[in-house]
Amino acid sequence: xxxxxxxQGGSAHPNTFEQENWTNSxxxxxxxxxxxxxxxxxxxxxxxxxxxxxxGNEKCFGCGETGHRRAECPNxxxxxxxxxxxPGHMIKECPDKPPMICENCGDEGHMRKNCEKPRKINRDHxxxxxxxxxxxxxxxxxxxRDVDDAKEAxxxxxxxxxxxxxxxxxxxxLIDQGIGLWLIPTERSLIQVFTxxxxxxxxxxxxxxxxxxxxxxxxxxxxEGWPKSxxxxxxxxxxxxxxxxxxxxxxxxxxxxGHISKFCTxxxxxxxxxxxxxxxxxxxxxxxxRDCPExxxxxxxxxxxxxxxxxAADCEEPPNLANVECRKCNExxxx
Numbered sequence: 001x002x003x004x005x006x007x008q009g010g011s012a013h014p015n016t017f018e019q020e021n022w023t024n025s026x027x028x029x030x031x032x033x034x035x036x037x038x039x040x041x042x043x044x045x046x047x048x049x050x051x052x053x054x055x056g057n058e059k060c061f062g063c064g065e066t067g068h069r070r071a072e073c074p075n076x077x078x079x080x081x082x083x084x085x086x087p088g089h090m091i092k093e094c095p096d097k098p099p100m101i102c103e104n105c106g107d108e109g110h111m112r113k114n115c116e117k118p119r120k121i122n123r124d125h126x127x128x129x130x131x132x133x134x135x136x137x138x139x140x141x142x143x144x145r146d147v148d149d150a151k152e153a154x155x156x157x158x159x160x161x162x163x164x165x166x167x168x169x170x171x172x173x174l175i176d177q178g179i180g181l182w183l184i185p186t187e188r189s190l191i192q193v194f195t196x197x198x199x200x201x202x203x204x205x206x207x208x209x210x211x212x213x214x215x216x217x218x219x220x221x222x223x224e225g226w227p228k229s230x231x232x233x234x235x236x237x238x239x240x241x242x243x244x245x246x247x248x249x250x251x252x253x254x255x256x257x258g259h260i261s262k263f264c265t266x267x268x269x270x271x272x273x274x275x276x277x278x279x280x281x282x283x284x285x286x287x288x289x290r291d292c293p294e295x296x297x298x299x300x301x302x303x304x305x306x307x308x309x310x311x312a313a314d315c316e317e318p319p320n321l322a323n324v325e326c327r328k329c330n331e332x333x334x335x
Contacts, residue, residue, distance in 0.1 A: 118201035
């Protein structure tokens, strides 16, 4: 019920996918975000990790010998297709591979990131009920002011009429029958990987739908973006939808949609949001305690003699004033 905003998209997938999956039975699935990179001759076409320099002890992933990388192998292995398992070609050149299917519109010949058609909405997760039963459920949800039941009932009604209704037509029908359920369109700021989609699968709608049981804003902070009149509300519904996942990856390097940072053609930028690693032993950045070159510091050691195994109160050594600090100024020179 509460998953209405996400379930409507049907075929929406996480945005970490770079390559399109094949939807026909028996087709090869590219299930990794970096599949295009891993699928062909290991990491970076066998070059190892990007940016590393070859060493004398480096082992070739092709022949297993040391001293060179796979890209420089004098005895390269013949490539094998990941779809038909036959040698001599890659999957993109496979003659037995079925045509690609777009996960957005369901047509052949292109991938999702290049699709300009409306999304084919999958409503298999919605219960099969008659339009009258779904409408009665909407009425009951409005009486009980249950948002989750209202969203579920609207979904069931849309499926019952085969999606042949718009948000505006739905709202006008609710008004005509005096049902106190309002589809309020407001303009919201969405991150790039999300968009507003209407009931016919058209994306990039301007306004976001929210379900309310009052026509007027009942929260002061919502007054500014709320429709000023019923006519404006109905007009906005022509360009409104619910939030769904675009299903297209976002590059963390250039912040553009359609590819991941590994395949970005722009100059690599240093990310400011990366987590810095700090050593708890020496306090320096860039390494962990396990890799610290400094001697391990025992923070529970005796503060008088510096040895482990006892506290300063139990120390048998004479008091060492050099290790005594003033609790007020944290200095020890004058003690």
